[in-house]
Amino acid sequence: METSMTMTIDHALGRKLERFARLSEEDHRALRRLREAPLREVEPRADLIAEGDEPAVVRLSESGWACRYKHLPNGRRQIVGLFVPGDFCDLNVYILRHLDHSIGAISKVRYYALPPHMIEELVHDRPRIGKALLWNELVQASIQREWLLTLGQRNARERLANLFVEMFHRVRSIGLAGDGKFEFPLTQTDLADTTGMTPVHTNRTIQELRQEGLIDMDRRHLGICDLAALSRLAMFNAGYLHLDREGETLDAAN
Amino acid sequence: METSMTMTIDHALGRKLERFARLSEEDHRALRRLREAPLREVEPRADLIAEGDEPAVVRLSESGWACRYKHLPNGRRQIVGLFVPGDFCDLNVYILRHLDHSIGAISKVRYYALPPHMIEELVHDRPRIGKALLWNELVQASIQREWLLTLGQRNARERLANLFVEMFHRVRSIGLAGDGKFEFPLTQTDLADTTGMTPVHTNRTIQELRQEGLIDMDRRHLGICDLAALSRLAMFNAGYLHLDREGETLDAAN
DNA sequence: CGTTAGATTGAGCGCTATCAATTTTTGTGG
DNA sequence: CCACAAAAATTGATAGCGCTCAATCTAACG
Numbered sequence: 132m133e134t135s136m137t138m139t140i141d142h143a144l145g146r147k148l149e150r151f152a153r154l155s156e157e158d159h160r161a162l163r164r165l166r167e168a169p170l171r172e173v174e175p176r177a178d179l180i181a182e183g184d185e186p187a188v189v190r191l192s193e194s195g196w197a198c199r200y201k202h203l204p205n206g207r208r209q210i211v212g213l214f215v216p217g218d219f220c221d222l223n224v225y226i227l228r229h230l231d232h233s234i235g236a237i238s239k240v241r242y243y244a245l246p247p248h249m250i251e252e253l254v255h256d257r258p259r260i261g262k263a264l265l266w267n268e269l270v271q272a273s274i275q276r277e278w279l280l281t282l283g284q285r286n287a288r289e290r291l292a293n294l295f296v297e298m299f300h301r302v303r304s305i306g307l308a309g310d311g312k313f314e315f316p317l318t319q320t321d322l323a324d325t326t327g328m329t330p331v332h333t334n335r336t337i338q339e340l341r342q343e344g345l346i347d348m349d350r351r352h353l354g355i356c357d358l359a360a361l362s363r364l365a366m367f368n369a370g371y372l373h374l375d376r377e378g379e380t381l382d383a384a385n
Numbered sequence: 386m387e388t389s390m391t392m393t394i395d396h397a398l399g400r401k402l403e404r405f406a407r408l409s410e411e412d413h414r415a416l417r418r419l420r421e422a423p424l425r426e427v428e429p430r431a432d433l434i435a436e437g438d439e440p441a442v443v444r445l446s447e448s449g450w451a452c453r454y455k456h457l458p459n460g461r462r463q464i465v466g467l468f469v470p471g472d473f474c475d476l477n478v479y480i481l482r483h484l485d486h487s488i489g490a491i492s493k494v495r496y497y498a499l500p501p502h503m504i505e506e507l508v509h510d511r512p513r514i515g516k517a518l519l520w521n522e523l524v525q526a527s528i529q530r531e532w533l534l535t536l537g538q539r540n541a542r543e544r545l546a547n548l549f550v551e552m553f554h555r556v557r558s559i560g561l562a563g564d565g566k567f568e569f570p571l572t573q574t575d576l577a578d579t580t581g582m583t584p585v586h587t588n589r590t591i592q593e594l595r596q597e598g599l600i601d602m603d604r605r606h607l608g609i610c611d612l613a614a615l616s617r618l619a620m621f622n623a624g625y626l627h628l629d630r631e632g633e634t635l636d637a638a639n
Numbered sequence: 640c641g642t643t644a645g646a647t648t649g650a651g652c653g654c655t656a657t658c659a660a661t662t663t664t665t666g667t668g669g
Numbered sequence: 670c671c672a673c674a675a676a677a678a679t680t681g682a683t684a685g686c687g688c689t690c691a692a693t694c695t696a697a698c699g
Binding site: 199201203204205207208209211212223224226227229231232262265266269270272273275276277278279280282283284285324326327366368370371373375 | 453455457458459461462463465466477478480481482483485486516519520523524526527529530531532533534536537538539578580581620622624625627
């Protein structure tokens with residue numbers, strides 16, 4: 132919890148990109164220079180950018196959780212992506228003229244508003260970073276595919292279990308969940324909008340998982356009590372997160 | 386139907402990319418040169434590439450329909466993407482070492498197996514094509530987000546309606562559905578795996594849409610009888626397909 | 640210590656799943 | 670061109686997972 136407040140960009144982003152390519156000291160210096168961009172802050176529940184806006188900057192999350200979401204005319208909302216520190220909210224989206232979705236803050240979010248040219252120069256000057264960024268985008272796409280699998284084929288318990296295990300891995304990979312317990316600021320309504328269920332059923336399912344000793348969720352914090360059992364229940368397959376670095380092997384917890 | 390057989394790469398891909406950037410005659414020549422790559426053919430139901438494989442080539446569909454799908458250990462299958470002629474099945478995926486999903490042929494598929502260097506050179510030599518390709522990828526990601534919205538928040542009728550309208554637009558954009566009727570080779574089981582429903586319920590829902598005069602589906606062909614009503618039912622918002630070209634405006638059929 | 644957002648509980652319903660059979664279409668060989 | 674086999678579509682009956690509505694309880698906050 133307090134660790135999340137000390138998380139800075141070079142930690143989260145650098146650590147994450149290190150997963151994809153070994154970066155030189157010069158690469159890391161270039162990444163740290165991103166911190167020269169203006170740092171903005173949005174309150175929980177506020178939007179970083181709304182559907183229809185013309186995206187003008189690239190947002191690099193520095194602290195806090197955010198989500199990508201879409202609305203239906205009938206008011207229903209679906210969260211289609213989650214961002215933790217070190218994630219780019221819209222690395223490429225600025226290329227499309229109109230955003231087809233919104234990005235909202237879940238907890239208080241601080242992010243760097245990077246002018247597109249800054250990214251373009253970074254990619255041009257430091258090709259290895261460019262490759263890592265592409266890699267990172269491909270992993271995001273992979274996560275989206277797994278979410279489709281979840282919404283289409285997993286039941287309530289499996290949906291929540293899979294989300295919990297995924298976020299555990301993602302948060303741990305930036306160094307914020309070493310002990311299996313971490314900040315998890317989604318409300319049960321947010322969870323419902325993520326898993327395509329109702330808040331009521333989300334609540335009941337969480338209670339089940341809790342009573343079975345799989346998780347421990349309270350006050351915006353999630354504890355993974357039994358990772359193996361939870362992963363089994365979720366039919367979690369670590370492959371889609373592509374956590375292994377190029378050239379290395381990782382025995383999937385699956 | 387017979388028109389689909391005469392569809393060649395420069396038509397489908399060129400036409401599609403034209404939506405994103407005005408291409409020069411030289412650009413089009415470069416695109417046509419992609420046809421020098423080996424043309425492969427796979428039978429319906431066969432895989433172009435399976436989960437776990439190391440993708441070595443980029444597949445550019447020339448004719449036929451294919452799908453991207455994932456499996457759960459319990460046997461359930463989710464189709465997470467559809468490909469029509471002119472679509473790249475895996476423009477960038479070859480960068481990740483292991484494919485986290487499979488790509489299967491729905492109808493007989495012919496595709497160009499492009500060595501990665503061919504794409505890299507194309508992007509390098511013809512930056513405008515490179516931009517159009519990036520654009521194309523972003524649209525694919527946008528479609529995935531809409532599918533998440535569908536699976537999370539739309540009911541059975543809305544799911545099918547949205548898929549039908551989307552595919553109508555996509556097929557029409559490559560010139561294969563001018564009259565509102567087009568080849569649609571998904572079986573009802575495929576549709577079920579796409580919409581996250583059972584084949585039985587898919588069947589019953591299709592019958593409803595048929596009886597209400599919205600669609601006409603028979604023998605691997607889909608007719609859109611009432612686009613306006615179908616779009617309304619689906620709460621279809623054309624924006625996510627980004628069909629409008631840079632600098633132009635399109636009054637969304639929505 | 641109100642005020643309010645979020646979490647929890649209860650009851651009843653309905654959309655979609657499941658199981659199982661039958662009919663129709665498609666494809667193939669005689 | 671017909672007969673047969675296999676795939677796909679269709680129908681019927683029943684069950685259940687998750688939704689809806691509505692109330693209550695709890696925690697966060699000024």
